[in-house]
Amino acid sequence: MKIAYSPCPNDTFIYHAWAHGLVPGAPELEVTYADIDITNHWALNGEGPEVMKISFAALPWALPDYRLLPCGGALGRGCGPLVLVKEQADHQALQPADLSGKKIAVPSERSTAYLLFRLWAAAHIPDGAGEIVVMPFHEIMPAVQKGEMDAGLVIHEARFTYPTYGLSMMTDLGSWWETETGLPIPLGAIVARRDLDHHAISNWIRSSLQYAWQHPEASRDYVMKHAQEMDADVARSHIQLYVNDFSMDLGKDGYLAIETLLTRAASEGLVPAFDPAMLRND
Known part of the structure; x- marks a missing residue:
């Protein structure tokens, strides 16, 4: 399966186990490490691999071709720009x-x-x-x-x-x-092409994240290899800030935060109008 995510510590931490064949039953990953500006461009043009990390700001353009997955992304509090x-x-x-x-x-x-x-x-x-x-x-x-x-x-x-x-x-x-x-900040979304089994992909992502939390040292070398000369303490702080419960499941507050941000942005003409029902794939 082809996937694209950033070389940032939060992404490499989450996907380390899957990328290294440590998630039982998950397909082998072909990873592209891409800055989010690149994956956003793919989202705007309906291009890109089967699964990828994009900004929530690009999601309205991606929704016709990709579905939002309920895990693996980045939302949080105290982590805004x-x-x-x-x-x-x-x-x-x-x-x-x-x-x-x-x-x-x-x-x-x-x-x-x-x-x-x-x-x-x-x-x-x-x-x-x-x-x-x-x-x-x-x-x-x-x-x-x-x-x-x-x-x-x-x-x-x-x-x-x-x-x-x-x-x-x-x-x-x-x-x-x-x-x-009163809501968390929606930063990075994980999307998968609409013709895929998004329930299975979500389960593989959650298993990879659970492995990372249970074995925090296992991903250290992988994280630092791609951390762009980032100090190890900064990388650790980065993971602690951006990998949290919302990474495991968006939940009610996560979905509400996404809908609120994108609805406000659409009203200002910053993103295209979209059907909020397309954000959920229950």
């Missing part, structure tokens, strides 16, 4: 209104982080940002540090490393979302 700015010489904190008409770097225009940013900006930045610049996420903090960008939207391990760039956090979009809705 951050809006960062350069620390000021006078140590005065910049306010959201200061970003009006400014250049803001984002890692993707097809990401949950971007949807959250746009929903937040609509309520907090008068007249909106002047220019949204898409760039690889690892280039965003250096660009803000150098003053090439006025602010940056960051994700993943940047939550733990931004102070080393002399940056400060303007807002935690995850905290904003949780305060607004």
Whole structure:
């Protein structure tokens, strides 16, 4: 079976057991390690492997060809994207209104982080940002540090490393979302082509995750091999933050969070309108 997921620690941790033949009865995996921008592009065009990790922001485009699986993805609390700015010489904190008409770097225009940013900006930045610049996420903090960008939207391990760039956090979009809705943040979704047995695939994913939790050291070498020179402690923090009960089962709050985010985004014209019933495959 062909699958695509990112080289990030949360994905390699979850899928280590399946990828290494440790899940009884599961088919052998042919893994493509792909940044989520790539898999999002596949989702937008109805392309891609049989199973893949995409951003929930790309899900409305994918739904005609793929179904959302109830496990294996990334939702959570306290794990949202951050809006960062350069620390000021006078140590005065910049306010959201200061970003009006400014250049803001984002890692993707097809990401949950971007949807959250746009929903937040609509309520907090008068007249909106002047220019949204898409760039690889690892280039965003250096660009803000150098003053090439006025602010940056960051994700993943940047939550733990931004102070080393002399940056400060303007807002935690995850905290904003949780305060607004009381719901977890939908980040990464696992989807499978509609002609497949999604119940079986879900069971294999859950078995792989259960193995990872029962044998946390087994995946260490695999995780670090693909962690893009990430410090081992950061990788561990990354897994603890993004692999949780929602990874095992979306549950009522998970599905409600997904529907709420995408419905709000559709009302702002950020994603296509969709039938919420297609999110569930009970």
